[in-house]
Amino acid sequence: MTTAPAETAAQEIDKLLSLHPKGFDLSLDRIRALLDKLDNPQDRLPPVIHIAGTNGKGSASAFCRAILEAAGLRVHVHTSPHLVRWHERYRMAGQDGEPGALVDDAVLADAVRRVAEANGGATITVFEILTAVTFVLFSEHPADVAIIEVGLGGRFDATNVIAKPAVSLIMPISLDHQAYLGDRVELIAAEKAGIMKRGCAVVIGHQEEDAARETLVAIAERQGCPTTIFGQDFFAHEEHGRLVYQDEFGLVDLPLPRLVGRHQYANAGAAIRAVKAAGFLVDNDAIEKGLTGVKWAGRMQRLTEGHLLDPLPKGSELWLDGGHNPGAGQVIAEAFATLEERNPRPLYLVVGMLSTKDPIGYFSAFKGLAKSVFTVAIANSDAALDPLVLADDAIDAGLTAEPVSDIVDALDRIGGLAGGEIAPRVLIGGSLYLVGEALELNGTLPD
Incomplete structure (x- = not known):
């Protein structure tokens, strides 16, 4: 068991919280202006797996990371919110065969200071500043892939300045944040679909609501995105205590994922398909190792x-x-x-x-x-x-x-x-x- 140490990064972020709002003010203008002052680090990232959705984003991020690391790749991961420490939002790729780890406090504190200095006190939300910190950190430290989770919505989320993601993954959509995203599931789906970029690969995870799936598919088609859809182009389900995954490459018999709950079968399937759609060649051994070794704090x-x-x-x-x-x-x-x-x-x-x-x-x-x-x-x-x-x-x-x-x-x-x-x-x-x-x-x- 551990206790949180005194952290310089937390002190730097507390200063920002005293100056800027902590909540959301959905727009890309402020984050773009700030990133321009920082020489646009979002344009110098490794291939990006960009993940949106109402539920399952964190699980999908965890599955993608576990599979990619099991394949020997260096993986950055951005998630939000954190549970205890701000550092949880930034998992930095390991080097020389080591797994990734939460960002070092001194490294995070330095990045926060530099981003805040570049912002110069201009009106902005803390989430936007911390998103800019993501891009600075991930552009300055080598990795083979970056997994970036949307904070809220998609279209106007601060993470949505990535011009050409390797894949946009849309996880299950349901009603949430209606004040920001709309009061019908198709409106929310349209906001989440805002992370799709013209001609870039899209993976649509399991959707309980037909209206959500239909909205996502229609927008992907308009954007000319190569699209794969859960339940149509790929499948994942439990059979005899095993996870059966199938896509155009064939059927694979896998162990059940370590994360608890039947919903994790579809989440794991979406992550497997996203990793493949992003162009990463992962074999069945890496997928199996990822499913059985995955960890995700605070979710079952x-x-x-x-x-x-x-x-x-x-x-x-x-x-x-x-x-x-x-x-x-x-x-x-x-x-x-x-x-x-x-x-x-x-x-x-x-x-x-x-x-x-x-x-x-x-x-x-x-x-x-x-x-x-x-x-x-x-x-x-x-x-x-x-x-x-x-x-x-x-x-x-x-x-x-x-x-x-x-x-x-x-x-x-x-x-x-x-x-x-x-x-x-x-x-x-x-x-x-x-x-x-x-x-x-x-x-x-x-x-």
Whole structure:
């Protein structure tokens, strides 16, 4: 177990937060102006796998990285948001056969200072500055490929200044961030499709909504993009405890991915297809090694050590997942239903959510599955829902719910309730920020 060290980079970013807004102001004008002052580092990147979608972006990034590194390639990765430390947004490619690692603090601090100096105090969001930092870091350190995850939307996201990605990967789309992206799934799909570039390869992952898939396909066709579509051009499903993947190159029998949940089968399939569409020659051994070695903190992550397990009965399962919209709630609930089939035990939820989310939509997926919900505030967030309001939302969704003071209080109560039962299964979720808080409390920081 580890604790976060004092970090110069965090201090530099705190200075920016005092000067600039932390949220989103979707536009490409400011980021382009800043990048121009930095001599356009986004034009000096290795081949880019650019990933958008409502759910599954992080898993797809993790699968792509694991497969590419297993093939011996040097891989940069940009994801957001972070769980505990800003450094998690920047995974730098390893050199001389070493795997990648989170950016060194001094390297990140220096890049942040240089970007802030180039910006010169001009109006901009912190996310835009940190995206410019991504391009600076990834252009200055050698790698064979860069995986870059969209922050919000696609068309006007700050990452969308990449002129010719090796592939644009669109993961599952559902309703989220409606205030920014629209209140219909086809409108959101159109925003996500904004990362497609004329003539560049596109991979469309599994889409539950026909309207989303049809919108994505239509835009890809208008852009003249070579396009492969899950369920039409490539497939991934479980069969006899194995993952069967198939595309135009043939059928491959693979181990199930290390990441938990049936939704990860399609996520893994999309990542495999994206790596191939980007032009990387990965053999089946690399794919197999990537699927079994992949790690992704805060997404169906089971804690097996740490302080948060102390209040729970011996043998309890403690899980984390930062999914926070109805689509995520559905796949998380399905994952726990599968666990329940294999090993029945009472499920308790500890949930905190931001006020921009749809709590009832999220909670509804757990009706008949979760025994009880304990709602909590999210530390250091002015945008979090009041636990009282959140508990009412859970009750409206058909669950038993109670507001409590914090994560530790919730686990203490679950430990007391479960004392005479089968050791419980507990999910802490509803927000990546809450999951980050849990990891920090537990002393198990992402690496």
